[in-house]
Amino acid sequence: MESAAVPAETLPTGAGAGEKGLKSNAIGYASNLVIGVASTAPGYSLAATLGFVVAVGGIGFHAPIIMILSFIPMLLIASAYNYLNRADPDAGTSFAWVTRAMGPRLGWLTGWAIVAADVVVMAALAYIAGTYSFLLFDWQSAADSLLAVSIAAGIWIVVMTAICTIGIELSARTQVFLLGAEILTLALFAAVALYKVYFGTQPGAPLNSVYIHADWFNPFTLHGGSTALVEGILLGVFIYWGWDSGVCVNEESENSATGPGKAAIMSTILLVLIYVVVTVAAQSYAGVDFLRSNKNDVLSALGGSVFGSPLDKLLIIAVLTSASASTQTTILPTARTTLSMARWGAMPKALGSIHPRYLTPHVSTILMGAVSLIWTLIIINVSQNVLSDSITGLGFQIAFYYGLTGFACAFYYRRELTRSFKNFFMAGVVPFLGGAMLTYIFVKAFIDNKPVDSAYSGGFLGVGAAVAIGVGLLLFGVVLLVIANIAYPKFFKRKLETAPPGFLERPPGEPATTTVTPE
């Protein structure tokens, strides 16, 4: 018999094929909504930042307005994600886009900033996960022990890395259930807290309850002025972090002709609502002093009082499931960023390899886990306050790469902007404004946080610890960039690209760029 091996493709190669795959998996509305909200992990974000926002000098009761204002830069940058993703859906998101639009050096630094931010956040995540795991079993002494929390945090990172390496994923239905439970728990928490404040049998509730006041939503009565505002937003940027990529990249391009998908809009409204309502309820119930003094684990501290035992465990479970989702949405995208950088020839080739059985970027994933583990054990053990400062420091890294993404969008489409008002506004003005806002926040926060005495943990290398972690790691990236420059000369010779003329007038779906293939 005549034998022939005919490698054939049922579907066209490139992004078209990918799109088809996504479509046939038919991620439903609920599932899109879930992924949009889950990638920001509201329960965990609140547990990690609410206390710190309230504790910023001059913010206090104004935390709700900070939650709302922080969303503005994210919304602006989301437009950049949307437009850049249309041109190049094929790679390491911001790394690829900034490389194309603004050159390989800024692009490489952007990739580094993503990795650095993800490593830094792992410490905070693992710390919360470790502490809350003990609190779930009322094991207070373990939750207070640095050694016990370090061990639990370490185990957490190892397990999560293993899950990402093996590629275990929960079914969409399980995810919808878990997130639904998380949101319901937070809503229930807010409702019970407010009920107790207004209609509780004990006058004034158990803590220093206060009635909701319109002034909480007025940014102009902030005592700390612009310094407090910027400091608050720097923390607030962190709580919305992940929203953009989760929602925008998931948006199927077929639907984008009719404007942003309904799931994206709904998940956005839902997120802002969750943050504002829970913040209002928490400070109304307990007052700001309580939140300040329990800033490391606000939700568990409040849960006991609001729900009482054993219902308070619901809140702890919600934070834990939220943290696990968040760890996964941290490890995976980071591993994919380094995978993408390796495929572009900008990082060691091994990082671009795929496990033959699990089909995951196992080298990138395990390296990410290992670096996070080391970082986490150091940070947790140096002092609790360093952990607090690292959340502020994280804001610098996020502001850096989101800001550059905003500028990259306006720059990449600069010749398309005059073609229509929509182009001009959505691909130009909005992303640029987002970039400018984040630049301002970065610079202002840098000046405010530079003094040693501004940090919780004091100074490090002569600057405040938040700046040392946030900006210091970015500067370390510059050192690595110099080395990469020598090691990967071909990548660094890349030329700048702009959008092909008339690209935005074309029907959506066809990317502007060709897929990068490894040498």
Added chain:
Amino acid sequence: MSEIVVGYDGSDSKAALEQAIGLAKELGDSVVIVFGYAARGYEGGAMTAQRDAIKEHAEKVTADAAETARAAGVDSEVVLVPEKGAEALSDLAAQRQARMIVVGTHGESTLRGVILGSTTHRLVHIAETPVLIVRP
């Protein structure tokens, strides 16, 4: 002459491939070597980078499989589908009106299969085409 669809990902499905080739030879069929290359894990940023990397891996692995078929004197065709294994196999088999689908048990332990559901497990439930399961 009909077609036998075989799920092949290189790892533990060599036995399935050999079985499919053997049957095809006896029945005078050709084999369709299928690799589903949907990336696992959460969707979102840089997803496509992973998918592309998997696709390259898939191309390499399936080329070897096609070579095996050629050596045995059986006609073969390689199809890469950007979907998860079970869906990729059942859709393609239905579309081609294939005689059967041959898959390996993937060496997945019973426990893992029960908790997470294996490709094979899922395939048996969704496929309308007869499925032959081969232990490695």
